[in-house]
Amino acid sequence: MPQGQRRLLLAARSWCSGGLVAGLGVRVFGLGGLVAGLGWLAVWRRLSFGSEAQSLAFFLELARCYTGSYCQLIASGHKFESLNKTVCFHLSSSSAPPVQKNHARCSSMEHQLLRTCLKSLNDNNNTLSLQALASLRSLIINPNTSDSTIYSILETLTRSLKLGTNSLTTHHHILKLLTDLASHRTHLSSQILNSIHSSSLLFTESIQIATESLTSLASIANSDHNKIDDHLFMSLCFAATSTSARLRLLRNGERLGIGMHVLFTVFLGFTKDPYPYVRKASLDGLLGLCKSGNVFEDVSVIEGCYFRAVELLQDNEHSVRSAAIRVVSEWGPMLIAAKEENDKIDWSNQVFVQLCSMVRDMSVEVRVEAFNALGKIKLVSEDILLQTISKKVLAIMKEKNSHGQCAAERFEILASSYAGAFVHGLEDEFHEVRKSACNSLRIHTILYAEFARQSLSLLMDMLNDDSMAVRLEALETLHHMATFECLHVQEIHMHMFLGSLLDNCDLIRSIARKIFKLVKLSDLKLFRSSVHGLLQNLERFTKDEADVFSVLFFMGRSHGNFAAHVVKEVSQEIEPVLEGKLVLDSARVAAFLVLAISAPLSQNQNGQNIPPRLFSYAVTLLGRISSALREVVDQDTLLAYLSQCSRSSNHGTEVEESSLLPVVDDAVLTHSRKDVNSPVGVPMLQTGNGTSKVQPVISCELEDLATSIVECQADELDEVMKSVNLILARVRDAWLLVQSRCTNVAVRALRDCKRELAMLTSASLESAGILAFTLQYLQVMKLFAKIWEHVVWKIRSDETGGLEYLFGKLDVRLRELRYRYIGFSKEEGLYVLELIVVACMLRLSKVEICCSPTTMKKLSAVISHIEILNDKGTIEPSNILMDAKKTVHEIESSKAGISSSLFQITNLVDFFTLKQFSLCSRVRHINAELDVPGNDSENPLPFVSGLPVAIPLDITLYNVGSENRLWLTIRMSQESTQFVFLDLNILGGCNEVKKFTFMAPFYRTPKARSFSSWISIGMECVLEDCHLVKHCGGPKRELVHLCQEKEVHLCLVRRD
Template structure:
């Protein structure tokens, strides 16, 4: 079909090839071969239905991608490049051949084709499959001089993650970026960022280059650094990525380089805006300028000796050593997950300055960035790797216990919880081929966990920004779509009502102008509108919404440090299973509860929930206007009666405090004499034991 006369058929054929999950390496290599070997001509593969009735010759794969990449229509060439992006990760040998082809495609007349080729190369760098040779580098650096800014931007994105095997190729990359800056001064921020990234990825090459060029960077006889000299300024930016040892107070490049970089603080800080603010950057450069310079061989020898005995230490211990470099957050790949997990980036001297002032908040921000970075791995089907990483990140957050940033820590934990459940559901409902044959009980459980987690995020956190609310609402939309697609869901009408209500909330937030809508929300709105124009109901075919989930991407989260977590403490003294309280059948029992609230407003609707054997449930309303204390901390004793005594000699009573979720879109919680909306628990259940035999 890749040779079909119809352009649409050829495009769909390559789209289908890109979705293949399992394929023989031999067949992959044949798709890039120009001639079928004698062995290939004799090979046949059984068809899907019958080996005797339908057989596929292996030589049909020959020239498949060559035809696509040389097609006269650019839409076909784009589709072929996109298919290569998915298939290249299956085989190292195949990926090497793909690189050779894509380097030629970079000279294509179509901008769309060149952009897709660069995206494919970038995808390969994420999996460390881009093996660059010197001829490739010559061709690739030419793209940095392209007249289209978008092409140059994508090329720099690839170059940031490319591993260079030699000092000569490293110098070529630096020179290429400098030529880019000379020709296009408006690219300064992105070029500086790329120089910094390349430097920190090739530390030994960087140190050798800076030490060789140190005389060139020195001020002129008049004491001027020469800000107009692009090469000199670029080398100074490159020098800021050099490794330093905070513990030994030594650096691998002359410390005066950091002093010179201070004079370019404004220009450099714009390039490093995604890492640190200008004030902290100034502190870092000033500190490093006072360090002692040691030779490269001595510096790396000390570093190797330092790392050797601490390879198995915990992250906190590893961070305290601090003999590292200023490091920018990198994009994640399957093989970088563990390195990211150990927060290699957080080991930088620069981040140490921030961590000292606000350790928990910065740790949360770094971990949240890691969560966003690994999300593309889920779309590649790496569910196990993503799940393990998310759980490890939760474990790391669990070690933090700063009360001042309790809200940020809880938010991050719940956000990771939500993405973990969403990833599990995504994998089974969106990617699975056996869609209708899964164990729906497990999926139902995950849907409920995700729903409960999102309610906690939405209602138990005080100080959420509009961006935070938008993020939570997007997750609720994703959960609603997955719930509608659950064939055992019994509350689809309620879920659909909630979906429309959340969409209205998002439209209101976007209407205020402070937050932009996402592609995911736009696609959901479009799908809902298309369904409304037809006579069919979305409940008849909810899977129409599943396609919009392909556009879902977790939003970037930056902790402001202003979040507060609503929680309650409930205590009841002097009662155990071996020491139950007495009761008289037919009469209510009274319980004296010691209660403490944190960050709960007097306007909140709180209830004491008492359950006996999961059947008899009673709610007692708590009016905080009648209870002394402030919103931050409120401590009191409250006597609560329980009337629904069971006909038994003994029973146990589970008690907890819940918050009623006041929102038009929430599901009604039908309970006589209790809350009318869904609730979230503010504390764990406490169990109280009663016995009618105790006198």
């Protein structure tokens, strides 16, 4: 007998002896193969052990799983003549019609099973055994079970539920059966609810039983919200004597469909509960009512909730104080909106001051919540805001108080509660508080110019903070101020500001450059310092070239006169040197040319001297400059503009506003970039009077042809997207099979998806990228399924080496999924990061191979990146991400390390559920093709031992941007690898498809007659930890390979 069939029969024998519940062996080992191999009769004979009732119950469960119902089983009655003695089937002798015979036989089986259960109830002192419960479940989920049997089952379960001798396991199974019964027989849901309520399980001292009972009530109520009315909920709340029961009721109030006013009354009343966790749950409930969009028209109701939350700001428990702050921040604005127009500013100030009083709390969590809440108060008086950035009471505040508003002593107490509030936050010892203070400050800096001016010095100090997250938040605040033209940088601030351009973090440098795009500089000295700082950024980080050029272009447009002065000062660096040779390959010279061509586009250029030859020089760098300005203007338009300006006047004349140099409108400069290779209409620069100076020459036939091609490509892409999303929908179904321990079936389903995907064809780069991503995603899910079998189900727990191999392969696939595909929406990007988090948690949960320090570093870095993404948007992270973030913080703060949270990590993995994923964005695939022309084993390249050899390579890059760092890897073995950096700026910039020839130097030629090496192109993972990879002269981070390795054959040069 095959091993799978033997396992099923062993599972059946185990079940009959009390070891397993019915159907477990069927789901694990596969019933179809067993029946096909043995036949029903042989299955019955092999199951005939133990008592007849036990064997019959298991056999019927087996048949139900395979055939779908008992009637279908009986319809093939000629196969079961040998079962007559046991189940009273007389298939051949009965003269009744087939349908009547089927019903009769079903009824006979029902009564047999029911009698067995009742007998078990009497034999076990009125306690249902697991075998009896399993038999009852078979009857409950069978749609053909008669109503009389169902009522008998309900009566039996209700009676058993009230027994005090039941174990926790028995209570759990009984409640589960009642929930299943309510879902299959909805007309009984009301009676089942009353049974659970009358059993008093909600109020037992056992937290687990109370939780199970409330969960059952909530599940039944989800199908019919009218089943739990407000009176029942109120009675449950006030009858609950245990803390756990009150907590469950408060947390599930909205889920149970209780009315808003009843919930408000209950939540407000339980804020005075003696237990802090109940008070916190009540406050969270009030917060949920406010956020769910409920409208409270009675001002007294809003005031009652607000003032109760204000009282709890002084609670002894820090979690209650945090919850009270959240309630004040949400109900406070609601109270302000309900007041008269003249009173709104006073109430807004009062709410703001109440929140300010919490910024010095002893708890870090409370201080963070306080600053988060301060950012939600949109309207505050200027004098109060100014006082929050000064620790001393300001003169204006004393002057206001001199009019007799309050006594001097009370005034000092009131003013001290919010004096220097933001200063304390920015000087806090915990970076979470400093970050929150920066974020809150951002909201208020755009309200008043004086407050923005005085806040600038505080924010500049934060640019030297030890925490990268704080520096990022401070720069985001400065960028927000620059966007609303509230940022006025002074000379005293420049050295701090320019330091951000030299930060080692790519994100910090990027945000700093965005600020320079928007900021208005008041004098030439500041402008010159800014240009110098950007050039230093360019010299130290060559990969930032495109972004630096873009910033210089915007700065030149905004400061035309300053740009013209700087270009005039450095004109000697741009001009030809000895023998008329230009130094145009210098990044510094290219930067000055970008500044020069942007100056005439300024509205306030005022006739500064821009030599036309500089525009001619810029034409020679058209590829690099157009790549940097691709978000502003396309290459054809830029070429036309440069050509026009180079011919506009003779050397030495001034550029007047009425000259031929066009002035670009903002709308034109911010148009979306189009494909420069496409003959479809090219956007044009417009002159000041709105007439076009550059007319593209395109025939009508070419326009029609291009339009039809674009439409066909769009239709094809839509079809590919639809087909791909249908395949992705089936991936989630396959994952449900994995969680049901049917891993082999799930893997086969994923293989079918791959075969369907291979049938789709692509005629464009966009559709090819989508298909490549989908294939990669299917491979990732296949690896997850295999790892799940090892780690969660522990079916092959002894194969540690094989599991480590699977984890290594999964890490590579996920890294490729994250870095080799661009154009994700924020939701799609978060989904990919969630998969990486789950992979890390799976590795951590496997103690034998967890590699805790490395995996924890990676997990912490991914979660930090997710936090940054969430701070920039309104997308709520999934439960697994929130729980993983909490767990990581607990591990980092615990001295015991990961061992203290291993159980929690395992639980997180067990409760992971794959979300439905669909592609909405047009994903692009970063790919490469590599070829060594004319090289094979018959035509090797010549080399001299000990000397470098040049290997000619034909390289094609797809969707590679200027921010990507590419490396050639040349290896002779796993231990001997040489890296060669590919500088795309030197090689001619970055386009959607780029082809070029490159001579790769190989220095490690061995003393041998011939040898082979393998060459590939890798891309550096910019967001990975740079300390994990140690390559001398190579990449600092992990590489993802963009193409397959290419073998190169070399042969020693002979003397003859």
